[in-house]
Amino acid sequence: MAGEFYTSGELFKRGFFANLSFGNAKSFDIVVFSNREDRFARIEVKSSRDPYFTRRHPPVYEKDHKFHFNIEALHEEIKSAKSSPNKLYVFVALDGDNGKPDFFVFKSDTVYEVMRRKIRAVPIGKVHGRWDIKLSDIFESKEAEYSYREKQDFGWNFLRDLLK
Numbered sequence: 281m282a283g284e285f286y287t288s289g290e291l292f293k294r295g296f297f298a299n300l301s302f303g304n305a306k307s308f309d310i311v312v313f314s315n316r317e318d319r320f321a322r323i324e325v326k327s328s329r330d331p332y333f334t335r336r337h338p339p340v341y342e343k344d345h346k347f348h349f350n351i352e353a354l355h356e357e358i359k360s361a362k363s364s365p366n367k368l369y370v371f372v373a374l375d376g377d378n379g380k381p382d383f384f385v386f387k388s389d390t391v392y393e394v395m396r397r398k399i400r401a402v403p404i405g406k407v408h409g410r411w412d413i414k415l416s417d418i419f420e421s422k423e424a425e426y427s428y429r430e431k432q433d434f435g436w437n438f439l440r441d442l443l444k
Contacts, residue, residue, distance in 0.1 A: 283372035284309045286381045314443035321442050327372040339399025340416035345373045348410050354395055366442060385435025
């Protein structure tokens with residue numbers, strides 16, 4: 281929940297109108313509306329406090345946070361990805377570089393592609409439980425992560441473009 285509240289606050293700070301979604305049957309955490317109110321984006325928030333928590337393998341690079349997913353739900357979402365062009369994922373590293381949370385905004389296709397690669401690597405019938413995506417699954421190095429931060433404004437431009 282901390283990641284959802286931090287993300288909601290960041291959205292308001294950046295001039296977006298956001299509503300948190302509560303309940304057990306939700307398929308997103310936050311909905312964001314355009315100023316015209318005729319466009320919206322659904323945001324799924326994943327947060328991580330400790331980049332090394334219960335890690336089986338050493339991190340690829342320092343502060344290589346990992347974010348947990350219910351793979352059955354995500355696998356179903358991936359299968360019907362054509363119906364979610366307005367969905368974004370926000371990964372929140374709660375212990376960011378400046379002592380504040382770091383936000384990483386990704387189009388759903390980016391998250392889906394990482395998980396497709398992981399799903400293809402396991403036998404059929406073994407797609408269950410909790411799986412993670414690490415920042416290193418998306419960025420090959422800490423330098424690539426920093427480059428993304430600078431060029432993409434942590435990805436918030438994806439949301440701006442979606443709501444135009």
